Amino acid sequence: MRAILTQLNKVQGVRGSMVINRDGIVVAGEFADDVNEQGIGAVASSLLTALDGAVKRINLGRMTRFVLTGNENKAVIVDTGPALLFVLLQRDTNMGLVNVEIRDAAKQVVEQAKM
Amino acid sequence: MGLFDFLFGASGKIKNLEAQLRVRPTPQLYLQLADAYKESGNMQKAAQILKLGVSRFPSAPEISRRQAEAEKVERENEKRRLTDKIQTHPNPILYARLAELYKADAEIEKTIQICQAGIKAFPKYGGTYLVLGQIYIEKQKWDEALSQLEKSVELDKYNYMALKLLAQVYMQVGRPADAARKLEDILYFAPGDEAILELLKKAREAAGVPTAAPADQSQISREAAISGGRRAVDGTSPNRKTIMVGRLADQKAGTATSMRDKALNDGIASLRGVEGVHGAILVDQFGLVVAANLDATIDEGLAGALITNVYRTASGNSVKLGVGNFEEGVIEGESGNVHIVQFGDMILAVFAATNVKMGLLEKTIRDFSMAVQERH
Numbered sequence: 001m002r003a004i005l006t007q008l009n010k011v012q013g014v015r016g017s018m019v020i021n022r023d024g025i026v027v028a029g030e031f032a033d034d035v036n037e038q039g040i041g042a043v044a045s046s047l048l049t050a051l052d053g054a055v056k057r058i059n060l061g062r063m064t065r066f067v068l069t070g071n072e073n074k075a076v077i078v079d080t081g082p083a084l085l086f087v088l089l090q091r092d093t094n095m096g097l098v099n100v101e102i103r104d105a106a107k108q109v110v111e112q113a114k115m
Numbered sequence: 116m117g118l119f120d121f122l123f124g125a126s127g128k129i130k131n132l133e134a135q136l137r138v139r140p141t142p143q144l145y146l147q148l149a150d151a152y153k154e155s156g157n158m159q160k161a162a163q164i165l166k167l168g169v170s171r172f173p174s175a176p177e178i179s180r181r182q183a184e185a186e187k188v189e190r191e192n193e194k195r196r197l198t199d200k201i202q203t204h205p206n207p208i209l210y211a212r213l214a215e216l217y218k219a220d221a222e223i224e225k226t227i228q229i230c231q232a233g234i235k236a237f238p239k240y241g242g243t244y245l246v247l248g249q250i251y252i253e254k255q256k257w258d259e260a261l262s263q264l265e266k267s268v269e270l271d272k273y274n275y276m277a278l279k280l281l282a283q284v285y286m287q288v289g290r291p292a293d294a295a296r297k298l299e300d301i302l303y304f305a306p307g308d309e310a311i312l313e314l315l316k317k318a319r320e321a322a323g324v325p326t327a328a329p330a331d332q333s334q335i336s337r338e339a340a341i342s343g344g345r346r347a348v349d350g351t352s353p354n355r356k357t358i359m360v361g362r363l364a365d366q367k368a369g370t371a372t373s374m375r376d377k378a379l380n381d382g383i384a385s386l387r388g389v390e391g392v393h394g395a396i397l398v399d400q401f402g403l404v405v406a407a408n409l410d411a412t413i414d415e416g417l418a419g420a421l422i423t424n425v426y427r428t429a430s431g432n433s434v435k436l437g438v439g440n441f442e443e444g445v446i447e448g449e450s451g452n453v454h455i456v457q458f459g460d461m462i463l464a465v466f467a468a469t470n471v472k473m474g475l476l477e478k479t480i481r482d483f484s485m486a487v488q489e490r491h
Contacts, residue, residue: 033137033138033139034138034139035437036435039435040435040436040437043432043435043436044436046309046432047428047429047432047436049307050305050306050307050308050424050425050428051425051428051429051446052307053305053306053307054304054305054306054421054424054425054446055446055448055453056306057303057304057306057417057421058418058421058448058451058453058466059450060446060448060449060450060451060452060453061448061449061450061451062448062449063446063447063448064447064448064449065446065447066429066444066445066446066447067444067445067447068429068433068436068438068441068443068444069438069442069443069444070433070434070436070438070439070440070441070442071163071167071438071439071440071442072137072167072437072438072439072440073437073438073439074438075436075437075438086436088436088437088438091438
């Protein structure tokens with residue numbers, strides 16, 4: 001898992017990333033700055049559960065991804081199925097480029113989780 | 116101070132402080148950055164930084180004190196703006212917002228007076244009854260609170276705050292079964308809300324109802340099922356349904372819509388014009404729909420409640436996730452996306468297909484936002 005995150009973190013604009021299990025427990029994390037990984041894991045997991053319920057109610061099917069933009073940074077939470085992939089990005093990151101890398105990393109997380 | 120320092124000193128200092136904050140945030144750095152913005156004349160940004168600092172360091176006294184001062188100044192400016200607007204283009208949201216501001220300053224009598232004026236002018240708006248209900252809760256006048264909150268919920272069955280407060284008042288007056296029903300209603304549009312599930316557990320225990328009873332049997336879900344069934348039986352086509360901002364005000368006072376209201380309506384319509392967009396909705400801070408352009412199959416009240424709940428959840432956690440104050444969120448589902456954007460004191464949500472041109476949609480949202488700000 002750590003190798004997947006290290007590779008993802010090399011992409012322009014990525015400030016760090018982590019893999020969280022569905023209970024919010026951190027499986028692996030790699031961040032450039034000092035962040036509260038456990039806190040982020042717990043919040044990301046409960047946020048995704050709440051959003052998933054709302055998305056189903058609007059008839060949009062299962063929730064796959066949430067992109068959150070704040071006045072400081074951007075965050076992407078991907079529901080890979082067995083785990084969540086959290087990516088912290090610079091606010092002005094070119095999402096077109098990063099999306100491809102995040103999708104690849106999410107696929108690798110699924111593969112790793114099967115092992 | 117040299118010319119170079121005069122021109123570049125402030126921005127250099129701001130950039131330096133922002134870089135330090137990104138690496139290792141401290142209350143002192145937030146204060147210094149707020150001061151730097153204040154010195155550069157950007158009071159709004161200074162206030163934002165203080166707010167962010169407080170959310171990161173809620174127990175740091177100096178930053179809390181400074182933020183409270185900044186908020187007080189902001190409230191006074193907003194009170195003046197709203198009072199003027201009520202004179203020229205009255206609408207029920209303005210009354211509720213003004214009452215909220217006086218309530219925040221603990222000016223209880225003034226709050227009640229504004230709520231009563233708002234209710235007299237616009238008796239069909241639930242938000243004002245909600246503010247009045249909150250005042251009576253603070254005063255522990257349970258019967259009065261009950262009457263105001265029941266009215267608010269009667270007018271807006273999807274109002275999270277009104278339903279939650281009503282349930283709490285029902286518990287206070289010894290009606291736990293009624294409290295449980297209202298909490299079940301909330302879970303219909305806020306599924307999995309942990310605070311509500313906890314309250315529901317307590318209400319069911321007090322009412323002697325099994326705590327494991329399904330939470331999705333609320334009055335709201337039954338009504339939604341009936342309404343959906345009726346639509347299927349009638350074979351009603353999914354026609355477009357539009358709610359225009361300013362409509363209530365026009366009917367009541369016979370006045371023309373303001374430039375800003377026109378910008379809101381035009382913006383919602385322009386979003387709907389983007390290929391792949393299924394609908395757009397603008398809700399106020401109480402979760403009430405301000406303007407909407409949705410397929411007729413979508414209940415705008417329910418959509419408003421869901422969006423408000425999603426916004427509340429996302430914005431409440433954005434600092435903890437390391438992104439700062441919430442500005443925008445995109446929820447991607449298997450069969451469509453929802454774009455949620457902070458729009459001043461409102462929330463804009465756009466429902467779109469998965470293949471929508473994101474660049475075009477974001478540009479349309481940006482244009483809409485600028486048009487509203489220009490007419491603010």
